[in-house]
Amino acid sequence: MQPITNKAYKLLHNGCIALSQVEANGIRIDVDYLNRTIAETTAKVKNLLDKLKTDKIYKMWKKIYGQDANIGSREQLGNILFNHMGYESVALTDTGRHKTDKNALDILDVPFVRNFLEIERLKKANSTYLKGVLKEVVDGYLHPVFNLHLVQTFRSSSDSPNFQNIPIRNPDTAKLIRPAFISRDNHQLVEIDYSGLEVHTAAWYHKDPVMLKYLFNKKEDEYGNPLKDMHRDMARQCFMLPREELYWKEDKKDAKRIKDIRYCGKNMFVFPEFYGDYYIDCATALWNAIGTMKLTTRNGVSIYDHLVGKGVFKLGLCNPDKKPCKGTFEKHIQNVEDNFWNNRFTAYNRWRKNWYYQYKERGWFDNLTGFRFRGDFKRNEVVNYPVQSCAFHCLLWSLIRLQKLLKKYNMKSLIIGQIHDSIVADVYKKELQNYLELCHQIMIDDIKKHWKWIITPISIEAEVSPVGGDWLQKEKTAIHN
DNA sequence: GCCATCGGCGCG
């Protein structure tokens, strides 16, 4: 660890103390729910496995492996599928085995494999989360560890159990795990997170005028859509959709359609590009998403067919050694990428190059919060670490101050966890409004006085569970100040 | 029985 300023040292010092208090506070756990759900899930897995074992493919599996057949072995599954059944291997691992991750198996579109993946999802939920949480519970409370000194990027990590990767993206898995995390009597769970913090943080370094425009313009149209929305704009470009297709919502179904398309633009193009990925990976992910997420135009036309109308007929080879061909999605995304860096975010692009060049000259680089990175880093690491660390340090500073003020005002509310850009607290019901206002004051106003390089209008979002409720039930709430 | 490694997957 190399904090090179007094402020940086203090952040680390106070952060350790604050997080140790968070650990001591702990999270209330519904132990009965866990025991019940583990039993149910174990039974369900066993049931599904019995069913799966009647499939022809498993019978072949059994014939080949005999006594050693293990339905939990992906290596065996890969052998059966790709060496014995003649399916085409999607990719190889570093050590030359067939890839058998969800992405590779989804492409095969085989019922046996689909059921296998569904069982794997439940097994993961059961072993890592339901049982993993239960074994760490002490007197009805969980005390996850938060580390500040382990992580390359000067972020934090969490273990025993890891509080920072509790399922939320898959609704079925979230529904299984999150009800176990409950509030104290007369309390409610409140999670407050910075919106798009890493995008803001990157902008504090590169100050790209096009990006700043996106970040400053918070105006909305009559449908509540932000007038300027980078992710939606890029989704439009990637799928070659006209403006109207993503700018108003006819009904709930249409709103979901727009949300899905925007999600793809954000997580399969914009973020991967920011983190140093490139068009081949983006094109592949986006192309697969059209199928798995069943993306359509407003009139219900599949995006595949829509693209054909625009002269894009197939994904393309996606071979890094070969130039993409005309009429392929790969070629199109290559153009979008080129436009993204060389016409749209030119200042950002320039910053990336200069930043890396300077590191190569000096052998080190500093982040905005006063930490020095020394060592042998790859280009993407040099560009990403200062952003990742600084964003987290904003959250850490807020957490330290929040805890200090909660104590000063003799409030009963307790901070119980932290997830990189969010703070989770168990808030006494009579303090809810106070708590939300306090967070707004600290996380938006006070922090700007502490660090003058915060030059964009950062914002926060609050999610609140009912009094006596659980972590699955959190819902977005407006913050008044 | 212990330990390290790998592939996989959960989160930001």
Place this chain on the structure above:
DNA sequence: AAAGCGCGCCGATGGC
């Protein structure tokens, strides 16, 4: 030219 970053935890595997 190179081609996402950071974590922790699980089961399978294989060496000792």
